[in-house]
Amino acid sequence: MAGLYKSEFKNPVINWLDSRLPIFTMMQREYGAFPTPRNFNYFWSFGGLAMVALMVMILTGVFLAMHYVPAADRAFDSVEHIMRDVNYGWLIRYVHMNGGSMFFIVVYIHMFRGLYYGSYKSPRELLWMIGVAILLLMMATAFMGYVLPWGQMSYWGATVITNLFSAIPFVGKAIVTWLWGGFSVDNATLNRFYSLHYLLPFVIVGVVFLHVVALHITGSNNPLGIEPTGPQDTIPFHPYYTIKDMVAMVVFLTLWAALVFFAPNLLGNPDNYIPANPLSTPAHIVPEWYLLPFYAILRSIPNKLFGVIAMFGSILLLFVLPWLDTSPVRSANFRPLYRIFFIPFVIACVVLGIVGANPPQGSWLLIGRIATAWYFLHFLVILPLIGKFERPLPLPESILQPVLRQGGGSGGLPAGATAAPREVS
Amino acid sequence: MADTAATTHDADHGSDAMPKRDFLKLVATAGAAVGVGAIAWPLIDSMNPTRDVLAVSSTEADLAPIPAGQAVTVVWQGKPVFLRHRTEQEIKEAEDVNLNQLPDPQSDQARVKSGHDQWLVVIGICTHLGCIPLGNKPTDPRGEYGGWFCPCHGSQYDTSGRIRKGPAPANLEIPPYAFTTETKIKIG
Numbered sequence: 001m002a003g004l005y006k007s008e009f010k011n012p013v014i015n016w017l018d019s020r021l022p023i024f025t026m027m028q029r030e031y032g033a034f035p036t037p038r039n040f041n042y043f044w045s046f047g048g049l050a051m052v053a054l055m056v057m058i059l060t061g062v063f064l065a066m067h068y069v070p071a072a073d074r075a076f077d078s079v080e081h082i083m084r085d086v087n088y089g090w091l092i093r094y095v096h097m098n099g100g101s102m103f104f105i106v107v108y109i110h111m112f113r114g115l116y117y118g119s120y121k122s123p124r125e126l127l128w129m130i131g132v133a134i135l136l137l138m139m140a141t142a143f144m145g146y147v148l149p150w151g152q153m154s155y156w157g158a159t160v161i162t163n164l165f166s167a168i169p170f171v172g173k174a175i176v177t178w179l180w181g182g183f184s185v186d187n188a189t190l191n192r193f194y195s196l197h198y199l200l201p202f203v204i205v206g207v208v209f210l211h212v213v214a215l216h217i218t219g220s221n222n223p224l225g226i227e228p229t230g231p232q233d234t235i236p237f238h239p240y241y242t243i244k245d246m247v248a249m250v251v252f253l254t255l256w257a258a259l260v261f262f263a264p265n266l267l268g269n270p271d272n273y274i275p276a277n278p279l280s281t282p283a284h285i286v287p288e289w290y291l292l293p294f295y296a297i298l299r300s301i302p303n304k305l306f307g308v309i310a311m312f313g314s315i316l317l318l319f320v321l322p323w324l325d326t327s328p329v330r331s332a333n334f335r336p337l338y339r340i341f342f343i344p345f346v347i348a349c350v351v352l353g354i355v356g357a358n359p360p361q362g363s364w365l366l367i368g369r370i371a372t373a374w375y376f377l378h379f380l381v382i383l384p385l386i387g388k389f390e391r392p393l394p395l396p397e398s399i400l401q402p403v404l405r406q407g408g409g410s411g412g413l414p415a416g417a418t419a420a421p422r423e424v425s
Numbered sequence: 426m427a428d429t430a431a432t433t434h435d436a437d438h439g440s441d442a443m444p445k446r447d448f449l450k451l452v453a454t455a456g457a458a459v460g461v462g463a464i465a466w467p468l469i470d471s472m473n474p475t476r477d478v479l480a481v482s483s484t485e486a487d488l489a490p491i492p493a494g495q496a497v498t499v500v501w502q503g504k505p506v507f508l509r510h511r512t513e514q515e516i517k518e519a520e521d522v523n524l525n526q527l528p529d530p531q532s533d534q535a536r537v538k539s540g541h542d543q544w545l546v547v548i549g550i551c552t553h554l555g556c557i558p559l560g561n562k563p564t565d566p567r568g569e570y571g572g573w574f575c576p577c578h579g580s581q582y583d584t585s586g587r588i589r590k591g592p593a594p595a596n597l598e599i600p601p602y603a604f605t606t607e608t609k610i611k612i613g
Contacts, residue, residue: 063468067475085475088467 030216035234036241037222039399043117044220044241045248046110052249053103054208058201060096068148070194072187075150076275094264095256100142101267102256104290107135115321116342118330119221125322127214132318134207139291139315141200144193146288147185151272156285158185158193164298167305184278224402225331226395233399284359292356293349297375299360300368310372317379324379326387329395337390341382348374483613485605488544496561498549501612505549505557506600507573508610511584515571516542519585526589529596533585536599546602546610547586551575553593558582573597 007018007025018024067086069078082089111131114120120128143161147154162179166172181188219228228234235241259266267289271282287295294311301307317324332339348371355368396402484501486508491497496509511519519533537545551558553575559565560573560582568574568581570589575581580591587596602612 059468063471066472081475081477085477087470087473087475089471089475091467092471 031242032236032238034216034237035219035228035231036237037220037228037399038233038235038240039222039224039403040220040241040244041223042244042248043109043113044222045245046106046113048245049106049248049252050103050110051208052252053099053106054201054204057096057099057103058205060092060099061198061201063092064096065198068194070148070191072150072190072276075148075190079149091260094260098256098259098264098267100145100288101259101290102252103138104142106252107138108290111135112346115345116332117221117223118225118325118327118332120322121325121330122322123218124214124221127211127218128322129319130207130211130214132315134204134211135318136315137200137204137207139294141197141204142288142290144197144200146272147190147193148197149272150190150276152274152276152280152282153269153272153285155185155276155278156282157287158189160285161287162189164304164308164311167308169305186278221330222399223331223333224396224399225329225334226399229398286357289353289357292354293352294356296352296356296368297372299356300365300372310376314375317376321379321383325383327390327392328387329390329392334393334395335386335390336393337386341378341386344374345378348378483611485609485611487609489608493543495563498561499612501548501600506612507545507547507549507561507586507597509545509547509561511543511545515584518571519583519587522583522585522587528588529594531585531587531596536585536587536596538604541604544610545584545586546599546612547597548600549573549597551577551580551593552588552595552597553578553580553591558597 004019005022005025007015007022009015009018009024014024064082067078067082067089069075079093082093084090086092114128114131143157147158162176162185165179166176168175177183179189180186181192222228269286269288286292294314297314298307298311301310327335327338329335332342351367351371352375355364355371358364360368482502484499484506486497486499486506488508488510491508491510493510494512494515496507498505498507500506516533522533524530524532533542536547549557549561554577556575556577558573558575558580560567566574568590570581570583572582572584572586572589575591575593578592580593581589582593582597583589585596586599588594600612602610605611
């Protein structure tokens, strides 16, 4: 029969399905036998954790949507209805609420891994850029999701952030009216945020699919930053990294559960348990913690338009990172100068987060400005220069070579170091 | 070690040769199944009626304003409930019916509260496919038996709300109710 795929599965049902739609073959190739560098550390588990977080967020979100009412006069009460009247509503809500934080924790660590080990460098530039796109979608989704409970922070955070667009010359005010669907953040705004908040996660799923496809074309990076030279440098994804990722997942879920069951409001703002009041502004308007660094950058520039440009610029800058970093060496393990400068960069990011939580006055403003300056300096000045002046350490011959016994070449392979596990079909 | 592994491989996939791995796989799968169940149950249960819906499960109705021969519809648990004040003639018609003639035999006494024969309280949902039968308004057709007439498929109910003719299999359901005073009832 023309057109049928030649499936190699023995089970007749699976063979029938696979020859018409080779998902089983695809799964076996991409997640079963896929040759993966043998030297992954646990930083490489965070992409998988992000996938788990996304799936749980969609699942809990869909069930919350069965009870939530997206109307300005009923939204807040509907959330309390979920907490008090819906069976396990409190659990589903707290999992979803803290899941937003867990998703960002995991994605930020995933990104810092990329920055440290040079995973954004050729040939993975597009992979990195797709990742930045996912981050932007996540930020939009999270921002709109936070508006839905219609608490004080929901309302005023929405007001502040949507007002930013009025900084755009000429058309700014019209754009803001269009975004609001009215003359202030109100019912129309809430309704469209609900629609988009339901939609974007599925867009994220699509972009994540592209992200994984791009990854499978180039193959993964690894802590040494050198490409695999042959089968001795790789192991099949299953069972080695499936089980390793499962260990990471257990730790991840335990932390998530600890938050949900013992400190569900630790990362939240108490002001959001006050129903939105358009006539009363809270003393300190702050977004959720994962948006604080960008909030700090925004508020460190005294000019409204340039503040907005700086804030968006700080993320858009990431798109061109592969071309800003001029070093031919990927992993920071072999880049002594880059390693030194990596530390103040991470510190600057953390400091920006802390600054974002505090009022933009006095010392906080000064510290925020210094940290903002360092952030941009790191990408625009330090990275391009380091590549030119750094003397990298010598790279190993291969991924396998550093773990061989002393004095052994390819003849000193440890017994268990073959690419395939002992189980044979 | 690679050698001993090779000699223990049988033609039938070698599964008998690795009891420890099989055990671990079994335990892991069982654990995963428990995990999936633990996650699925709260999500499924969240779709069950919420506590506020369960709390609003009774309705009070005042019968005093209803004159004889007329009826009123109230809502109980989201369903219509017919409250009919029966005339003497309607009560007699209901009591005189030979139970053998009924598709769903039930005496009139079993369908009303003793001492309150003139009050018929039935759920106004046709037992065929769920339409609301006509007969409460004075202008409604009541069918051949003076009760209710369902316009969807022609089921006809008598003055006791029992099915007499048509595709409906059962009498109109009597909800749980009680008289709190001579003229007030609490349904549910």
